[in-house]
Amino acid sequence: MDAFTTHTGRAAVLRRSDVDTDQIIPSDWLKRVERTGFGAGLFSEWRDDPDFALNRPESAGASILLAGKDFGTGSSREHAVWALQDYGFRAVVSPRFGDIFRSNALKGGLLPVQLDAEVVEALMQRVEADPSLEVVVDLGARELRAGDLVSPFPLDDFTRWRLMEGLDDIGLTLRNEGDIAAFEVGRSAHLPTTTLGA
Amino acid sequence: MGQTLAEKVWDAHLVRRAEGEPDLLYIDLHLVHEVTSPQAFDGLRLAGRGVRRPDLTLATEDHNVPTTGLLIEDPISRKQVETLRANCAEFGIRLHPMGDAGQGIVHVIGPQLGVTQPGTTVVCGDSHTSTHGAFGALAFGIGTSEVEHVLATQSLPLVRPRTMAVTVTGALQPGVTSKDLVLALITQVGTGGGQGHVVEYRGEAIRALSMEGRMTVCNMSVEWGARAGMIAPDETTYAYLEGRPHAPKGQDWDAAVAYWQTLRTDDDAVFDKEIFLDASTVRPFVTWGTNPGQGVALDGVVPDPQALPAGSQREAAERALTYMDLQAGTPMREIAVDTVFLGSCTNGRMEDLRAAAEVVRGRRVAPGVRAMVVPGSMLVKLQAEQEGLDAVFQEAGFDWRNAGCSMCLGMNPDVLQPGERSASTSNRNFEGRQGRGARTHLVSPEVAAATAVVGRLAAPADLTEV
Ligand code: SF4
Numbered sequence: 001m002d003a004f005t006t007h008t009g010r011a012a013v014l015r016r017s018d019v020d021t022d023q024i025i026p027s028d029w030l031k032r033v034e035r036t037g038f039g040a041g042l043f044s045e046w047r048d049d050p051d052f053a054l055n056r057p058e059s060a061g062a063s064i065l066l067a068g069k070d071f072g073t074g075s076s077r078e079h080a081v082w083a084l085q086d087y088g089f090r091a092v093v094s095p096r097f098g099d100i101f102r103s104n105a106l107k108g109g110l111l112p113v114q115l116d117a118e119v120v121e122a123l124m125q126r127v128e129a130d131p132s133l134e135v136v137v138d139l140g141a142r143e144l145r146a147g148d149l150v151s152p153f154p155l156d157d158f159t160r161w162r163l164m165e166g167l168d169d170i171g172l173t174l175r176n177e178g179d180i181a182a183f184e185v186g187r188s189a190h191l192p193t194t195t196l197g198a
Numbered sequence: 199m200g201q202t203l204a205e206k207v208w209d210a211h212l213v214r215r216a217e218g219e220p221d222l223l224y225i226d227l228h229l230v231h232e233v234t235s236p237q238a239f240d241g242l243r244l245a246g247r248g249v250r251r252p253d254l255t256l257a258t259e260d261h262n263v264p265t266t267g268l269l270i271e272d273p274i275s276r277k278q279v280e281t282l283r284a285n286c287a288e289f290g291i292r293l294h295p296m297g298d299a300g301q302g303i304v305h306v307i308g309p310q311l312g313v314t315q316p317g318t319t320v321v322c323g324d325s326h327t328s329t330h331g332a333f334g335a336l337a338f339g340i341g342t343s344e345v346e347h348v349l350a351t352q353s354l355p356l357v358r359p360r361t362m363a364v365t366v367t368g369a370l371q372p373g374v375t376s377k378d379l380v381l382a383l384i385t386q387v388g389t390g391g392g393q394g395h396v397v398e399y400r401g402e403a404i405r406a407l408s409m410e411g412r413m414t415v416c417n418m419s420v421e422w423g424a425r426a427g428m429i430a431p432d433e434t435t436y437a438y439l440e441g442r443p444h445a446p447k448g449q450d451w452d453a454a455v456a457y458w459q460t461l462r463t464d465d466d467a468v469f470d471k472e473i474f475l476d477a478s479t480v481r482p483f484v485t486w487g488t489n490p491g492q493g494v495a496l497d498g499v500v501p502d503p504q505a506l507p508a509g510s511q512r513e514a515a516e517r518a519l520t521y522m523d524l525q526a527g528t529p530m531r532e533i534a535v536d537t538v539f540l541g542s543c544t545n546g547r548m549e550d551l552r553a554a555a556e557v558v559r560g561r562r563v564a565p566g567v568r569a570m571v572v573p574g575s576m577l578v579k580l581q582a583e584q585e586g587l588d589a590v591f592q593e594a595g596f597d598w599r600n601a602g603c604s605m606c607l608g609m610n611p612d613v614l615q616p617g618e619r620s621a622s623t624s625n626r627n628f629e630g631r632q633g634r635g636a637r638t639h640l641v642s643p644e645v646a647a648a649t650a651v652v653g654r655l656a657a658p659a660d661l662t663e664v
Contacts, residue, residue: 017511032278068510073390074420077234099423170350188457
């Protein structure tokens with residue numbers, strides 16, 4: 001995973017709440033066995049509409065997505081994160097995220113920036129008034145800045161450190177392999193296995 | 199201070215706890231299917247890693263499989279299924295492929311085999327893993343990166359979630375099901391109401407549910423944002439598990455039951471949040487919109503967005519009505535459907551099929567309506583055939599299919615055409631979920647069956663005697 005420290009870019013405004021993962025990447029895109037190439041499927045059922053947020057000329061090249069409440073609800077498909085990243089987004093801003101989406105995003109280095117609904121609204125209005133507005137997502141300071149708007153966002157220390165270092169979660173866990181092995185020794189005999197004939 | 203059920207299960211799986219870091223939790227059961235696993239196996243290969251515990255891992259083919267035969271015509275779907283087969287063979291993982299008697303939807307086969315047990319941790323690259331919480335397991339959906347993590351380490355770094363209790367008092371009225379209960383709950387609390395929480399469903403109405411009814415409720419936990427849903431195990435749980443292929447036997451069974459009896463929330467435990475619901479007020483419930491929180495009693499009408507507070511909720515309702523092609527004020531019973539889908543991990547088990555069969559027995563599907571039954575697993579299908587339910591459905595005009603996810607998400611050929619409308623026993627009515635431009639009303643198996651007969655949304659009580 002690439003390290004994430006500070007990202008500066010323009011924002012696109014998606015004025016919708018409850019943007020579920022089926023909308024972000026519809027299921028026919030989930031048949032692929034690769035991790036790349038999902039950008040073309042991003043919001044694919046909405047993309048035919050020339051008025052759709054991402055089709056508007058001012059959204060071209062945006063790397064930060066501003067969305068309504070409960071972004072990324074629904075399925076566990078990490079393909080939603082891959083699609084947003086493949087399209088060019090580095091961060092998504094919303095008042096609230098679906099839990100699994102948020103966790104997937106943090107694994108892959110797409111930053112979910114949670115801000116109060118009023119702050120998101122204020123940010124949307126600024127970007128709508130001036131689509132060229134530079135938005136800064138500063139992970140070190142856990143702060144989003146856009147013109148005169150400055151707002152902190154929550155993220156735990158550990159995740160921030162992992163993102164800023166670009167560390168692989170599995171590698172981190174395997175440092176504690178001894179603990180896993182010790183735990184396995186103590187597991188109860190009545191616990192199931194999936195082995196055939198068990 | 200006492201502990202909640204979720205906290206007990208969490209603590210019993212702590213591999214490592216360190217200040218300022220997420221807890222490392224051991225995973226007892228990892229379920230795998232073809233859609234969310236290929237990139238995880240690729241990741242393992244790239245890093246030169248193996249699968250730590252193939253004996254705690256179980257795979258099935260469900261999302262892409264056709265329900266009418268064994269040939270996957272779509273080459274991309276076929277490749278995904280073949281990739282799962284190759285990965286399972288390479289890493290020594292038990293797989294139930296298409297055509298196998300044990301094949302089925304991942305959340306149906308775990309409980310059916312008895313590998314889903316109280317007090318265990320269960321994960322799968324699928325959000326409806328919450329289903330397994332019906333057994334008092336801590337079960338939740340994960341993304342593909344986490345699938346890879348569990349394959350490699352049989353553990354997951356996780357931040358301890360908050361806990362919530364949903365206490366359901368009273369008794370469901372006759373003709374009202376666990377699906378109605380959970381749909382009504384989601385409409386009350388909203389799609390984000392459980393966000394960040396593990397929910398425990400409790401109270402006499404929950405205790406009175408069968409295991410299958412409990413699975414329906416826990417299945418839909420994720421539809422209101424909860425990380426997981428749990429129900430404390432009791433005699434109903436033990437009775438369901440006893441004798442299943444992977445349930446403990448002999449002394450192990452006694453030891454297991456003794457442990458399972460400790461799996462309840464202590465009387466002095468405190469939840470971070472509590473919700474109360476009176477089961478006796480719940481009526482047959484259906485959705486009108488494009489998320490599971492946009493629902494109303496079948497007796498009701500399509501709501502008027504103007505009656506909602508201005509802002510995102512009203513906008514969402516307006517957009518949903520446009521997408522669903524519905525007018526505010528229309529009685530729900532006047533809404534005609536093209537298709538009835540009975541199946542999915544929410545309502546594709548024996549009890550669901552039996553209940554629906556009772557409704558259609560001796561009746562006919564309304565002209566012009568396509569109705570299909572897709573059992574949750576091949577074993578459910580076999581058992582239903584042994585009970586003669588296939589004949590009941592087929593005589594009524596239903597299609598009788600093989601097991602799979604099917605029209606729940608339309609990755610196989612079972613999709614709605616643009617603009618078509620369904621009554622579906624599945625769990626998601628999102629835009630495009632059952633096919634591009636498809637319109638979905640979520641319903642219980644009983645309402646699905648009655649709707650098939652009437653051709654419009656209906657409850658069994660609406661049907662004339664046969
Ligand atoms: S039946 Fe539907 S919800 Fe259940 S696992 Fe399959 S696609 Fe997911």
